[in-house]
Amino acid sequence: MVSRPAHAVRVPYGLDTRLLDELHRNSLQAPGQDGLAEQLSADSFVALYRQAIEQLEEKVAQGEGQPPMRKYEVDLMCRCLLSCGTLGEAIHCAAEFCAMLHPRAGKLSLELHGQSATFHMDSLRQRRSSAACLVDLTGLFCYLQLFAWLIGQTLRPSNVFLAHPERKDAMPFLGLFDAPVSVGKATYGFSFGAELLARQVVRKPAELAVFLVDFPFRLIGAPPNVVSATQQVRSFLDAALAHELELPALGSIAEALGTSEPTLRRRLAAEGSSYQQLRRLCLCESAQRCLRDSDWTIGRVAGHLGFSSEAAFRRAFVSWTGHAPSHFRIKGD
Template identity: 35%
Template sequence: MARRTITVHQVRALLSGVRRGGVDIVPLLQAAQIPPLLLGDARARVTTAQFIRLFHALYALTDDEFLGLGPQPSRPGTFAMMCQASLHCRDLGAAMERGVRFYGLFPGGPDLLLERGGPEWGAHQAGEEAAFIVRNDFTAEEERFLAECLVIIWHRLCSWLIGRRIALRWATFAFPPPPYADEYQQLFGCPVRFGAERTGAGFAAHHLGAPLVRDEADLALMLRRAPFELLSRRAYGTTVAEQVRRALVRALGDSPRLPELGETAARLAVSPATLRRRLAADGTSYKELKDTVRRDAAIVGLAEGDEPIAELAARLGFSEDTAFHRAFRRWTGTTPGAYRLLSHDPGAAPEGPATGAS
């Protein structure tokens, strides 16, 4: 299965809180098996496993659920208690209100708001739309990343509570586009705007009346895997782009030849033109999805496995090693051999002036 990979810009953002405090990040990166040299390459990406290891290393160092990203730390167990307080509410709206009030008890913590309609949306939307708002005036880079994470986690938590994915209508951020702004469409699955007056996300208000379907056992399981259970995009329904990506991932596991657009369209029972149009509405294309599935599979294979590079290239559908090397350099700025060397030995120095041996 080709798991998603994570841009190095998000790795930098995750580290920005401890870097502000003067912490040496090299041991943290090495503990996560992330080559420190990757942080200097804007095209580099890491695996989910590497990112999770980095999160755990930061959590152990900071003893802070916000990993040093916020103006004030959040003591371990705070999020779990908020979930406990909200779990037995009558519906999602009541659960969100209770969660907002819970975090309001902590000075310097997230200043959150559940808004039900509003004049700025127009009279025709009154009562039709709700929004989750982060009201903090986050200005530092690390605080902006925390604001982004708060919107993601609250959206996924709400979807988890009612057992189905809540489709977002919009997401806005009161700061300039970050270096990984093109990742936001994948993260939120809706139109995204930067430089807005406030940070938050809107959704259909009828979700607020949905009953909660989770119990204590479900919560215990989710908390053991938090926050990655919530940061992932699994479950609760999918966009067309996610359906196509899942089909491509399955196909890549069965054969090195990825299906053409027409084959996938037939499998999804739509015409090729309809599939192109729906993917465009999701902010992507069939070619881009094929490319990212191969890219993510290549990075995971090199970072976490020991399959010979020639065999990995053939498994991913490349007829020649040279074609795989060109594609990998375009994806990451380095060669497959250099990426594997650094991933397996994060302290290793690359050979040559650019990217090392392949």
């Protein structure tokens, strides 16, 4: 059975308010939220996420003139994928299943380049909107979770890309992918090691019902191989950076996830990661993004990332990249 923390947990800052803001922007009813409490239970967040996406999906589908893909169809696709022998076969099966529902299920495809495989999800949107971005982002994360679950191991993308042009509309969910994210691409998708395509599908039909209960909305307290510890920790760090808050300590994140700090540290180590590595990676990627995509001064970037001084930021940036911030901005590395 899935372990679910019964006590209140701290949702990564901004995940809940992002959903509620989008509902208000589209004149939709917030699901039983008169005002957000400081903490939500894991189950309350799942309910909020599910109801928000379902309402936004209906709204977006109306604008497209097509009904959305229904939950029973998603469940049926998952059941079909269990009959496949390998992950590669499962991805091709998912593409064929969605083709039968064209165009409302979007278009899936798989591209191979040497040792890298790239999964593409074209939502076939006629219109781009912040609501559509959240719906499509959830869909992409759905496939990432599903593929990882099928082979019984965390699937770590080397990079993620979104068709939506505005990065801010996807915040603060991007940390859940545990990979660099680029926007404004032709499709949504992610790349990963092509060797994973040969991994056997290890799940059995009897396991499907439990997996589908909160799929794909359980971002907090999710079981391993569905949302990794690395993804969960990174979501807290990226959310804090997006809102210019102090980065949470590992102990605080562990408490929010309903586990102990030593257990979370061991889970990260088993995934080849650590809190310090993730903290450094999130700060480095955020710094590079600010330098590349904004006209902020070096001092403002340093303050945004929580550094006590511009000099401290410069030293850290050199240690991360081997270059000064000004060099990075000039070269556009």
